[in-house]
Amino acid sequence: MHSSESTDLSSAQPTVAYDSILDLAPYQTGKPVEELTREYGVSDVVKLASNENPIGCSPAVTLAITEQLGQLSRYPDGNGYYLKQGIAEFTGIKLDGITLGNGSNDLLDILARTFVGTDDAIVYSQYAFVVYSMLAKMQGATGIEVPAQRFGHDLDAMRQAVEDNANTKIVFIANPNNPTGTQLERAELRQFVASLPSSVLVVLDEAYTEYSPESNNRALLDEFDNVVIVRTFSKAYGLAGLRIGYALSSAPIAGLLNRVRQPFNVSRIGLAAAAAALADQDFIETVCQTNREQMQWLEKQFDTLGLGFIKSHANFIMVEIDDEDTAAINQALLEQGVIVRPLVGYGLPDWLRITVGVAEENMRLIDTLRSILTDD
Ligand SMILES: Cc1ncc(COP(=O)(O)O)c(C=O)c1O
Structure with missing residues (x-):
């Protein structure tokens, strides 16, 4: 018989999570x-x-998924080559500037884990997508919520917040914003990015961009190395159940994100479905x-x-x-x-x-x- 000292764990203290968690x-x-x-x-x-x-989603997705069913015992392509090729053609961003995620949420999380530590700050707007403030807490970082202006982002105030907090690593902007549906003017957003130190990453969350072409700020990537655009197949593409999204950035940033993401973070079915969905504009x-x-x-x-x-x-x-x-x-x-x-x-x-x-x-x-x- 085992002694009770060696098996009774009832008095053991649970590991205490970080205060911010x-x-x-x-x-x-x-x-x-x-x-x-x-x-x-x-x-x-x-x-x-x-x-x-x-x-729902494009009828082309069903066929693409069916074709994968005989291959489920095999890991997916960890680099998502074919999907990235489709995204590259669609966006004009080279393969080495594309990162795939298990939903765009995964990419937001990877961005925070890659760039934000406990001494850093993340800036976001009041009434912006709640995940940004959650990420600040998860990283044990300082979350700085900037009061909204007419339910949308107040870019002047956000610029001031970055200026006041030299430890800011990421500014998250949802455009269009969830839950308010507001949208930023392109010129105003460009001016905002241009006014920030290049060491601050501006993450544009374009989860809903298909619904409003004006919100597509892909052009900023040609001009600024500190911009990352995050998109998803969960909304207009109708693949929320499959969990797949992508980030567009400079190649060095994508290189870092790819070190942090889990291997095979996107499933075989997700990759095939997203490629078929993207092709059906x-x-x-x-x-x-x-x-x-x-x-x-x-x-x-x-x-x-x-x-x-x-x-x-x-x-x-x-x-x-x-x-x-x-x-x-x-x-x-x-x-x-x-x-x-x-x-x-x-x-x-x-x-x-x-x-x-x-x-x-x-x-x-x-x-x-x-x-x-x-x-x-
Ligand atoms: C602004 C915004 N970003 C990101 C997401 C995450 O979506 P997903 O992880 O399904 O791509 C959502 C989902 O509601 C959203 O509204």
Whole structure:
């Protein structure tokens, strides 16, 4: 028999995490459809909570995935050569300036792990994508949140924040921004980048750029070595479930990111699907056209319902539930099978973020919302 001293670990202290990790709230994902069905017994659920593509993905993706099914026992190409070749052709960035990620979130994480230590700072805007502040905490670094201007990035104030904090390593900018949908003017953004020390990395998160060509700032990469652009196949390309994204940068920066990323961080199926999706730009045009039409329709409905909203350049829209109890309205929507995103965690308790769905989904949302708002 073993002695109790050698096997009883009950008195052992758990390893204590860094203070900044203890302080970290987990990322809130949109409620999964299955969970809503389980909780409220509603079957025809409409999910407008995670900015996914309601149309799906290009039909070419199915064939590309099928072709990989016999190869699943083999690791993927760790360098993602064919996908990078497609991205190179599409963006005009050479292969050695492309890094692939398990979703663009993976790339944001790799960037922080590569460049940010405990003595450093990360600058981002109030109401910007929540992951930036989480990354600062994960790295034990200082997160500097700059107050927003009209719900968007205040670039003058962000420049000042960099000036005031000489230890700033990364400035994260989401353009268009999630959750507010705001967009920066190209000239203003260029001026901002030009005004920063070249030792500060400007990470432009273009997760929604397909929906708004004005937000494509690829040209900055020709001019500035301290710019990184991060994009995803999760939104317009409709591959959120596969987890794949890419970063464009100078070759030296990509070289560093490639040292930090996990080997085989993108799956064989993900690589093949993304290459096929990228090649089908007609599909992206259809997606964007539908999004534009449906966004206009939703804006009209919100006007009719007397609800304020922020003009959005992406595939979602932030709506103000005027001095009503927003949490109760969100709850009533859930109980009737409509999932949207409350923004309490962003410090926007009176707002809901709604992903633009297809026509039937949007009609269902508006009908449900109208009935809740008029049913006092
Ligand atoms: C601005 C922004 N960046 C990055 C992401 C991460 O997306 P993914 O990891 O699916 O590429 C999201 C997802 O919602 C986002 O809104």
